[in-house]
Amino acid sequence: MSNLPDEAFRDTIGTIDEGGNRKFIFPKKPSGKFYNYRKIVSYVLLAILIANPFIKVNGNQFMMFNVMERRFNIFGSPFWPQDFYLFVISMLVGIVFIILFTVVFGRIFCGWICPQTIFLEMVFRRIEYWIDGDRGAQSRLARQEWNAEKIRKRLIKWSIFFLISFGIANVFLAYLVGSDVLFLMVEEGPVQQASNFVALLIFTGVFYFVFVWFREQVCIIACPYGRLQGVLLDNKSINVAYDFVRGEKEAGRAKFNKKEDRAITGKGDCIDCHQCVHVCPMGIDIRNGTQLECTNCTACIDECDTIMETVGLPKGLIRYASEDEIAKKEPFKFTARMKGYTAVLFILLSVFAGMLFLRTDVEAIILRLPGQLFQHKGDKISNVYTYKIVNKTMNDYNDIHFELINQKGQIKNVGKEHFKVKKEGISQGTLFIEIEKALLESDKTKVEIGVYNGKELLETTSTNFLGPRSFN
Numbered sequence: 362m363s364n365l366p367d368e369a370f371r372d373t374i375g376t377i378d379e380g381g382n383r384k385f386i387f388p389k390k391p392s393g394k395f396y397n398y399r400k401i402v403s404y405v406l407l408a409i410l411i412a413n414p415f416i417k418v419n420g421n422q423f424m425m426f427n428v429m430e431r432r433f434n435i436f437g438s439p440f441w442p443q444d445f446y447l448f449v450i451s452m453l454v455g456i457v458f459i460i461l462f463t464v465v466f467g468r469i470f471c472g473w474i475c476p477q478t479i480f481l482e483m484v485f486r487r488i489e490y491w492i493d494g495d496r497g498a499q500s501r502l503a504r505q506e507w508n509a510e511k512i513r514k515r516l517i518k519w520s521i522f523f524l525i526s527f528g529i530a531n532v533f534l535a536y537l538v539g540s541d542v543l544f545l546m547v548e549e550g551p552v553q554q555a556s557n558f559v560a561l562l563i564f565t566g567v568f569y570f571v572f573v574w575f576r577e578q579v580c581i582i583a584c585p586y587g588r589l590q591g592v593l594l595d596n597k598s599i600n601v602a603y604d605f606v607r608g609e610k611e612a613g614r615a616k617f618n619k620k621e622d623r624a625i626t627g628k629g630d631c632i633d634c635h636q637c638v639h640v641c642p643m644g645i646d647i648r649n650g651t652q653l654e655c656t657n658c659t660a661c662i663d664e665c666d667t668i669m670e671t672v673g674l675p676k677g678l679i680r681y682a683s684e685d686e687i688a689k690k691e692p693f694k695f696t697a698r699m700k701g702y703t704a705v706l707f708i709l710l711s712v713f714a715g716m717l718f719l720r721t722d723v724e725a726i727i728l729r730l731p732g733q734l735f736q737h738k739g740d741k742i743s744n745v746y747t748y749k750i751v752n753k754t755m756n757d758y759n760d761i762h763f764e765l766i767n768q769k770g771q772i773k774n775v776g777k778e779h780f781k782v783k784k785e786g787i788s789q790g791t792l793f794i795e796i797e798k799a800l801l802e803s804d805k806t807k808v809e810i811g812v813y814n815g816k817e818l819l820e821t822t823s824t825n826f827l828g829p830r831s832f833n
């Protein structure tokens with residue numbers, strides 16, 4: 362017989378059986394220190410996630426990602442297509458941050474922060490435990506015929522799941538199109554807001570499908586972050602890990618025997634109770650080592666700690682630890698790779714903060730009209746320009762006008778000299794700049810133009826003013 366470890370677990374995933382059919386996992390209800398902490402973190406994050414699109418700051422939705430209209434609000438600051446570079450940098454910062462975090466702390470994001478995990482484990486699964494019971498009862502119910510009890514439980518559970526999916530879809534839509542549009546839909550009814558209503562129904566269907574049927578397969582099959590783990594993790598990354606040195610020792614794991622002194626028999630501390638497997642929502646055995654499916658949910662830590670306590674052995678057989686910490690007893694080190702990522706993250710964050718600081722609420726673009734040179738108007742030279750003013754705020758500006766800042770001369774707006782730019786609005790037009798010929802020192806003068814609302818300077822921009830080559 363071969364002494365090689367059984368590697369069969371690498372050929373399958375816990376959610377699909379040998380016949381290739383969906384295999385439902387009925388994990389044991391978790392309990393313990395980490396689960397309690399996770400509950401607190403999850404409900405705080407859920408409250409933030411749900412409240413975000415309904416909070417307003419200076420009239421702006423706190424968080425909005427309106428991809429269709431290319432309007433984004435982050436922490437109450439509106440970002441327009443003109444700010445796209447900021448959005449790209451914030452995305453880069455986010456990605457580097459997640460990579461750094463993964464290199465150092467493994468999949469802590471998946472276990473503690475990911476909305477999929479929070480909704481599945483802390484909302485849907487908890488309702489399931491409440492209606493269907495714990496692992497054994499759930500599996501019995503799934504196998505039993507469709508009698509009155511099963512129909513009643515399924516109807517209650519699926520109705521509640523549908524309502525929650527509908528609620529999540531509403532929040533999701535509020536992030537996408539804005540909470541104002543959502544309230545408008547409630548006010549005007551689905552017929553008036555048909556496209557949004559259809560989107561709402563589709564989202565509800567997707568969430569219902571994910572949380573009723575697809576479940577943990579999102580993490581295994583669909584999530585790109587999960588697939589990246591093999592590249593990001595190394596022997597120094599901290600993960601939920603089984604201490605195989607202590608668990609197996611020289612003689613391997615074995616069932617618990619009260620009369621046995623394991624120090625003498627050389628058996629490991631793992632009593633092969635399988636409780637860590639039963640509690641795992643991904644259907645894996647952590648004792649096989651770090652696996653793609655493991656979301657670092659910590660349920661097996663809690664479960665094993667309870668077992669260790671019961672049999673009088675030290676806790677922490679499964680714990681947060683790196684491979685090197687377990688195999689070589691090496692303490693945690695901040696490696697060169699981690700330092701590199703931290704440096705990149707720091708640079709990106711600084712650039713992002715600087716750009717945010719320099720960003721203005723009003724954007725002014727003034728460009729010379731293509732193909733036009735300059736005109737003589739008596740003793741003045743005139744240049745023609747097009748302008749575009751973008752008001753990124755939720756306030757109307759009622760008295761917008763232009764003034765030259767670094768040069769004497771006049772700005773003549775075609776149309777009204779003083780005009781309005783509505784909140785989140787754009788104003789475009791044509792203007793002339795006239796400067797006395799005697800004041801020009803070259804054929805190309807850089808002029809600075811101030812955009813004012815009343816007396817308040819909102820933005821300055823610069824452009825070139827062309828004049829004749831000879832000044833004699």
Ligand code: SF4
Binds near residue numbers: 678679
């Ligand atoms: S819960 Fe702990 S003792 Fe039980 S099988 Fe898992 S690792 Fe071994």
Ligand code: SF4
Binds near residue numbers: 637640641659660661
């Ligand atoms: S192995 Fe442990 S930490 Fe990983 S998913 Fe399963 S229970 Fe959670």
